[in-house]
Amino acid sequence: MNSFFGLFVAWGVLLLLILSFYLIDKVNTMYKAQVPPEIPKTYSDGLFGELVGKTLWDAMSGIPLPGIDTKLVEGLKPHYEPVLRQHIELAFMDGFRNGKEQKAGVPPNNCQIPTPRGSLESWLPLHHLASIYQAGLDFAMNKPEDHLMLQQNLDQVTAMLYARTGLAIADPYSETLLKLPIAAGLMQPPVEPGADGAPLALEGQSINPIEPGLPGAPPEQMISDLAQSLSGFDGMGGDPPPLSEPNEPAPVVLPMNLPNPAVLAV
Numbered sequence: 001m002n003s004f005f006g007l008f009v010a011w012g013v014l015l016l017l018i019l020s021f022y023l024i025d026k027v028n029t030m031y032k033a034q035v036p037p038e039i040p041k042t043y044s045d046g047l048f049g050e051l052v053g054k055t056l057w058d059a060m061s062g063i064p065l066p067g068i069d070t071k072l073v074e075g076l077k078p079h080y081e082p083v084l085r086q087h088i089e090l091a092f093m094d095g096f097r098n099g100k101e102q103k104a105g106v107p108p109n110n111c112q113i114p115t116p117r118g119s120l121e122s123w124l125p126l127h128h129l130a131s132i133y134q135a136g137l138d139f140a141m142n143k144p145e146d147h148l149m150l151q152q153n154l155d156q157v158t159a160m161l162y163a164r165t166g167l168a169i170a171d172p173y174s175e176t177l178l179k180l181p182i183a184a185g186l187m188q189p190p191v192e193p194g195a196d197g198a199p200l201a202l203e204g205q206s207i208n209p210i211e212p213g214l215p216g217a218p219p220e221q222m223i224s225d226l227a228q229s230l231s232g233f234d235g236m237g238g239d240p241p242p243l244s245e246p247n248e249p250a251p252v253v254l255p256m257n258l259p260n261p262a263v264l265a266v
Helices: 002-034 053-060 070-100 126-139 144-165 219-236 261-265
Strands: 110-115 118-123
Touching: 053 070, 053 118, 070 110, 070 118, 070 126, 070 144, 126 144
Parallel strands: none
Antiparallel strands: 110 118
């Protein structure tokens, strides 16, 4: 009787343990369903410290900030130039992609810029960003007659951004921004003419604008045509005049049966 009771108690304890594990697993499953997935941690660029977003732009554009040393800001400007450049390029490419998809939008002021030390939040004025974004949108239309205006707008807007931050531009931005879609494989490179300005021949074809018998034909063809035109001299007596070089005048040959000028004078 005691052994039966002990076996009954053991089985009861085992069932309670199994039920407890089941309930714990069920609770964990319900909890995970309620909690959103964990966002990967983003390491911020510690080089600029508390200067992020609009505060970073204000400091770089010369606005005095409490607690920020001006010498520190001047020392950070060379490191800020790649951040500004990437923000400009991202705004232009966003406009280009939206132009290809035939949809328009408004670029956000803030943008997360990757750096060698992590990432940094950048902020630019909306009216400058909108001009860069619109240039990318218009460039996606691929209208050659608008390229000059796009280059001027891009160079003007980017020059203003660099002037406000006290940075120097080595090359015009239009030389690099208009090549970004080609480098990204989103646009075909333009067809360039030949070295002499003439169109390039297609593969397997040749371009020969000079036809025989027309001005500019090869000298051999000109000599052959001249020989055919002088074949009528056989009826006048005597041999036809010898063919001269193209650059030398042909000698004048008089027929042999003309009367003597002295007899005509008498």
